Amino acid sequence: MAASRSLTRFWEWGRKIICVGRNYADHAKELKNAVPTEPVLFLKPPSAYVKEGSPILVPAYSSNLHHEVELGVVIGKGGTAIPRQSAMDHVAGYALCLDMTARDTQDECKSKGLPWTLAKAFDTSCPVSEFVPKEKIPDPGNVRIWLKVNDQLRQDGSTSQMIFSIPYLISYISEIITLEEGDLILTGTPKGVSSVQEHDELQAGIEDIVSMTFRVDRH
Numbered sequence: 001m002a003a004s005r006s007l008t009r010f011w012e013w014g015r016k017i018i019c020v021g022r023n024y025a026d027h028a029k030e031l032k033n034a035v036p037t038e039p040v041l042f043l044k045p046p047s048a049y050v051k052e053g054s055p056i057l058v059p060a061y062s063s064n065l066h067h068e069v070e071l072g073v074v075i076g077k078g079g080t081a082i083p084r085q086s087a088m089d090h091v092a093g094y095a096l097c098l099d100m101t102a103r104d105t106q107d108e109c110k111s112k113g114l115p116w117t118l119a120k121a122f123d124t125s126c127p128v129s130e131f132v133p134k135e136k137i138p139d140p141g142n143v144r145i146w147l148k149v150n151d152q153l154r155q156d157g158s159t160s161q162m163i164f165s166i167p168y169l170i171s172y173i174s175e176i177i178t179l180e181e182g183d184l185i186l187t188g189t190p191k192g193v194s195s196v197q198e199h200d201e202l203q204a205g206i207e208d209i210v211s212m213t214f215r216v217d218r219h
């Protein structure tokens with residue numbers, strides 16, 4: 001008999017990672033992007049997951065790897081065209097996530113009108129914390145997320161700054177892509193993204209609810 005799977009190890013399920021870009025106006029502006037009127041979506045494959053204890057690897061083709069700290073939403077109950085009013089019933093919990101981005105590669109993709117796969121979907125581009133049960137974050141629309149590089153605070157935002165709320169995103173995404181148990185939604189990053197180098201130490205947290213530490217390495 002197959003062992004029953006627990007969502008507390010959602011990263012082992014091999015499900016989708018759906019990312020929302022430019023969901024904080026201050027971050028859209030720092031990269032000189034327009035503030036969107038509709039969510040910007042892209043995907044990472046499940047092979048992008050990395051857990052504490054393993055390093056974040058700088059892709060060989062990039063010399064400007066950026067951190068983006070984001071609140072991740074773990075889907076507990078799948079659905080298609082989920083109404084906004086019942087969207088939170090589909091949430092099992094949360095995880096703190098980094099949307100690691102090869103910014104130089106992304107700039108090149110943008111200028112050529114190409115997709116962001118090389119910039120966003122490489123191995124170790126999605127570091128994740130342990131699973132945080134839903135009850136531990138009663139108001140996910142108003143929590144502080146922060147990130148330090150070598151003990152220096154670089155990102156410090158509140159999810160209250162999101163342009164599109166979590167229920168709106170679940171409803172919007174599920175109109176286009178069926179959501180399944182074990183999927184993860186990355187909800188976008190606040191301002192303060194910056195470059196990381198080999199041997200840097202990244203520490204990030206959701207208030208004092210969860211924190212995680214990663215080292216950066218080169219291929």
Ligand SMILES: O=C([O-])CC(=O)C(=O)O
Binds near residue numbers: 020024027188
């Ligand atoms: O690469 C970007 O700036 C878009 C993005 O992922 C975000 O805003 O979180």
Ligand SMILES: [Mg+2]
Binds near residue numbers: 022099188
């Ligand atoms: Mg992002």
